[in-house]
Amino acid sequence: MSEILSFEEFVSKRNEARAVIKDYVIDCYIKKVKEKLLEENPGISQRQLKMKTRQARDSFKDSAKCRELMEAVPLENVSKSLRKAYDTYCEATKKFIAYEKMKKDVVEAIPEQIKDAYPKARLLRRKFILHIGPTNSGKTFAALEKFREAREAVYLAPLRLLALEVYENTNYAGVDCSLLTGEEEAFIEGASHVAETIEMADMNKRYDVAVIDECQMIADEGRGGAWTAAILGLCADEIHICMAPHAEDIVKRLIEYCGDEIVEIDRRERMTPLELDPDNCRFPDIVKPGDALIVFSKRSVINVAAELQGKGIECSMIYGALPYETRKAETERFLNGETKVVVATDAIGMGLNLPIKRVVFLETEKYDGYEMRLLKPEEVQQIAGRAGRKGIYEEGRFTACGGRKFIRQSMKMSPEEIDFARIRFPGFLVAVEGKLSGVMKRWNELETESLFLKTDIDQQIDLCLWLEDHSDDKETIYRLINIPFNEKNEDILFLWKTLALRVATENSIDLTHEIETLAREKKRISGMTDTSQHIQQLEFLYQKYDLVHNFIRLFGKLDTRDANKELLRKKKKEVSDELTAILKKKKLKRRQCSSCGRFLPYNYPYGMCSDCYEEMQARRYNRYYGYYGYGDFEDY
CATH class of the missing domain: 3.40.50.300 (P-loop containing nucleotide triphosphate hydrolases)
Known part of the structure; x- marks a missing residue:
């Protein structure tokens, strides 16, 4: 289907038009059948009338008589219905043509080789140093020495915790270093170094040295695409990759695929047995x-x-x-x-x-x-x-x-060699005409080069479909669905949707009210007496603050952004301080039997001890079967 038919062509060629004419003929025929039945049987019940007309419809609809009458119907009798069917057909055809064009555009927009999606990196002759070894072998320490010695460098961490650790240690060593994660940022004026979580990597910035840590995560179904993107797209003269031995082969193949050079392989063994x-x-x-x-x-x-x-x-x-x-x-x-x-x-x-x-x-x-x-x-x-x-x-x-x-x-055992790298949805496909959800689904359908498997984007597609009911701004939608948060927590998902709707209507937002609302929530949580619940609710609150930080970073109003960030840092510290104090006191409630109060092992699978359970089962048995037990018939 490459073009829309004219009305005349639609009437003569399309099944939808034939269906409209057929419905008209059947309706006329059934109307006459009803009139005849009522005339011949004035006392006929509604039930009998429906049954007989149904029988008449079934026998008539596929008959030669029906087809004959369809050919004789004047089009003016069904013109209104035909016009309505034609409008529906035109709308559906336009959507189909647009979808087919989008599918073609997605294929054409993707380079024949994924590496060419990073043209700036392809202009460089990058040198790679591989640091390979098990845990406690000092591989990351060696790479970080080169990081600190460089004129301008980036460290890419798998966890916020590691990015913060490198940020603190680098500054302590006298090298100015900024921090950038999805949840926190600390920019030091004039800093030439930055420690980031790997998803925050800037593929357009030029560095002398880059360090990619824990590269065996390149096969991770959810996050592995960030490691692949870093290897394919980082613009750095010298790139240090730290990894476990079972990631060596795939990393080497990726570097060879990019046309870059491995200048050194630093193999390490554990420093203690x-x-x-x-x-x-x-x-x-x-x-x-x-x-x-x-x-x-x-x-x-x-x-x-x-x-x-x-x-x-x-x-x-x-x-x-x-x-x-x-x-x-x-x-x-x-x-x-x-x-x-x-x-x-x-x-x-x-x-x-x-x-x-x-x-x-x-x-x-x-x-x-x-x-x-x-x-x-x-x-x-x-x-x-x-x-x-x-x-x-x-x-x-x-x-x-x-x-x-x-x-x-x-x-x-030797871990299985990693034989593929994950790739994530390419941001440049946002420019393809059509709904973003459709583009993402089409991307998911396409086969990749043998080196790669796609990351799981099902959750992003679901969020995208929801947002498309409220906004047509694909760039904004794409930024929103890439905000990391715990979507399995209903309260946090609700907060994301609330803030996303505000962004969809206002573009940039002031989040002072949200921060103050969460602060009031903390007062309620602080009054909890159950320690485990207290800990859990404070953790969820901290995750909400992290989510709000991302919205401030990406969509905060310029005139309130800095004030919002400062207020948020203060509120987050209050939560973490309260959590730290609770854990230090360790007034944790041990697991107990719900019946007798006896302490249960941490991994006991039930809420009641075995003795109480057996006693409960015995009481149930006696209640229902006691009168018919063998003891009742001893004298017989």
Whole structure:
């Protein structure tokens, strides 16, 4: 379908026109049938009338008589209905033609090779230095030395925590360094260095040196596209890539694909040996000073910490949802010996340098956002590798409470080589004519070069479809759907939608009212008596502040932006300070049986102890079956 038919052509060729004429003929025929039935049977019921007319319609609609009458119908009798059908056809055809053009435009807009989407980088002859090694091998330290020595440099981190750490350490070393993450920014006047989360990378700025950290994340389904984009598009003369060994092959292939040069491969081994702890493991009896107890959910972290608290063991808590300041405070308590043990999720496995003597896996399964699954060998090795920091311990140890054999085998296995790099939706496709959601869907349908797989953009498409009901500004929609936030939390999703609607109507917004509203929410949260709920609500509040920061950064009014940022920093600090104080007090409630109050292990799968459950089942049995038990018939 390449053009719209004229009205005359529509009437003679299209099935929609034939359907209009057929409906007219059937309606006329049924009208006469009804009149005849009522004339011959004045007392006929409505039910009988409907049944007989239905039978008449079914036998007539496909008959030769019907077709004959259709040919004889004067068009003026159905002109109004035909015009309406023609208008519907024209509207649908225009949409179809536009969609087909959009599909063609998407294909034409994408370069034959993805690397050519970064033309500035293609003009350079970039030199790559690969730092390859396991955890605790010093690979990132070596790259950061080159970062600090450079005239102008960028460090790209997988986590805000690492970007902040590099920002602080670089400034402490006397090199002015700015910070830029989705949630925080600190610009130092005249700074020649910047530490960023990798999604914030600027592909148009020229650097002498760039450092890309934890590049094995290039295969991550949600975020891997940011690492691929950095390798393909960073405009830097010298690029240092830090990665685990199983990412070496794909990174080399990408560099070769770009036509750039690998000038050095810095292979490193662990700086201290890592051994399986020979002692049997039974929590909480086995806990020793210097242990890192690993679980894979915030709930488990809190439950384990509560159980340790009940045993009189002071511990630090580290997991992904904690604000940076709180996580830093918990880390420092462990560093200075105020706590002897750290309870953490796999957030500990990436970049946190702690004096851990032994890593103890209390769990061997994690929810990865899609399903509950066993840990992968590379995940086990990354986490276990945190034990035995050089200069503090001569060796590191690892063990597990349950799944010990699995952990031991995982440590011996070689992780599967990464054989593809993720690519994200290219921003330049926003310029393609048509709805952004349609362009994104078309992008998702296209096949990629063999080196690549696409990142998951289903959530972005859903948000895009919702926004398109409120705005036609594709650039604004694209910026909005790329704001990171916890879309699984209904309150945070509602806040995003509220602010997105304001942006759609006002373009730039003042968020003073939203910040003050969240401050009032904090007063309510501060009155909570349940410690676990108190912690969770403060974390959600901090995430809302992070979301508001992104809106200020991208859409804040110029005359209020700086004041909003300053007010927001103050409010975020109040939340993190309150969280830090709560965790320091450790007034955590241990899990208890809902019936007898007996303490339950942190990982007990039920809310009632086995004794109470059996007693409850016995009472139920006696209530329903007691009169018919064998005891009632002993004398017979």
